[in-house]
Amino acid sequence: MLRPIPTKRKLDDLRNYTIVGADIPETEIFRSDALIQSLSESPRSIGCIYYYDDTGSALFERLCNEPSYYLFRAEQEILTHHAKSVADMTGPASLVELGAGNAQKTTLLINAFMENHGPTSYAAIDVNRSILQKAAENLLSMRPDLNFTGIVGVYQTGLQQAATVTGPKLLVCLGSSVGNMYDDELRDLLHQVRSLFAPGDYFLVGIDLDKSSDILEAAYNNQSAILTNLCVLQHLNWRFDGNFNVFQFRHVAFHNKPLRRMESHLEAVQTQFVRLDKLGFSFFLEKGERIRTEIMRKVVICDFSKIFMNHGLSLVHHWTDHAKRCAICLFEVVNM
Template structure:
């Protein structure tokens, strides 16, 4: 890659060994962005925190625990679909594809796709994009199990990572966006995000996206308010992260986790509820935050979709739909598209 491009994108390159390297924005730039975004979002009415800030090391670990909870159906359901793809996805690939993943996390589901790639190729190039440092740990574990794997990680936002890869090489990519992360976007944000992906794809690239489907309200609310309280701990952890990284003084005992399904807008809404009237100082954001008792800080939307809505949205963004796979209960979908 051109050194000028690397410099302009403000990335530092780390080479761990011959099969593993990663790029990361300079830490000062990341800290500034986090501080500025928190200052802005907590100054709005209503207040909010972007769900992308859930995923520091502890947050990523807690999310992995959520994925194994009995109430949380999305992960095991999506895995069941990926198992079906073992015999079907190769029909859309050849041995020249690279694998790119948005939000790789601990790479549990990634292995099911890597199994497909390593059967097709003598050398597999994998580009995980994740805002969390967990990317490097999961990459090292993958390399132990896949002899032909070479990994170039990008520790950044999805948009930042995609922009980076746009200038990296001219090889064909299969871009994965698994889980139900797309549901975190508002409809307008989601459309813009899909347009961004479309604009950064090269002719011949493919995009595989996971989307959670509309279903019974009780099933949905239980998935985001588990009996063991792990989702509550995950939600509250974002305040701990702000305390640690932005020198704030949130008292987590003064907040509670609150989630509800909004049937009209087809989305789970997740909040942090202030249990008392309180003031919080966030030093690095130059913010004095005043909260009333019962005031809500919005932390996540998780939109659910009908199949017609999914296909209409993808068609509107000018994707060509190749195939949609469903689980046996029609809880979840995986849709493969190309650039039209």
């Protein structure tokens, strides 16, 4: 039987629980200059950070339960069978997770580390403070001896905070989150990891393997995926006093085979004038014009690992699910 979930008051009283980074201004996390630039380019785009307000996070959890969305279940299968192998290979380490969400899959890793190595520290980085609170409640109800730190912020600010953790570290990034990054964003992340983490630290990365278009497009065109995509516009409306009308857009997601990635877009079904009043920014959208909201890389492991190696991260081992849809790769920080 699981122990009762601690109440918020009890969480706040625990010495092994804390939330940091909440004092970072939201303007530093949700940068208006970057948004204006991306919406002014051709093609227009919106950063996927705008998926993850409370509504978006809830819709993403719903997406993970869609029968056609295989990614969550595939990674959970891998960790169910191989989390202890990860703990064996790295030895004792503090876990640091990028884009932690509710940390449901990470529980398997935490259990393996605590069973193999005893008391363990876990630092969860996410832009959504309430989802970090939920993760803490879930984890500490099952592992009250876990040292939990929630870090509110984007990857860049969160990693700066996490770098102060002493001793060996295992950085974790699941859900193929690195697949949502453009080439320059991935290079920046790997450069920061290499500069902040020491030789002998590790980076555990979940990736989605390249596969047939029918499987990929089914995963990103179900009802939950459509609602999650449209939710981006609602986020911009409340955060920046915008006038996006979600009923004037349609969801478009397709497999871009030459670039080995899925792409999600929002297509205007009629010409419209869009305002974001808090930013003093406006623009016309023509009928049929698309705003790209997300890319999702579908990778080949040997090519992917070369990118990491160029930044001083050497592939130690990788594991796949039984259908070879996804992989989790363990990289070690090495001297260059």
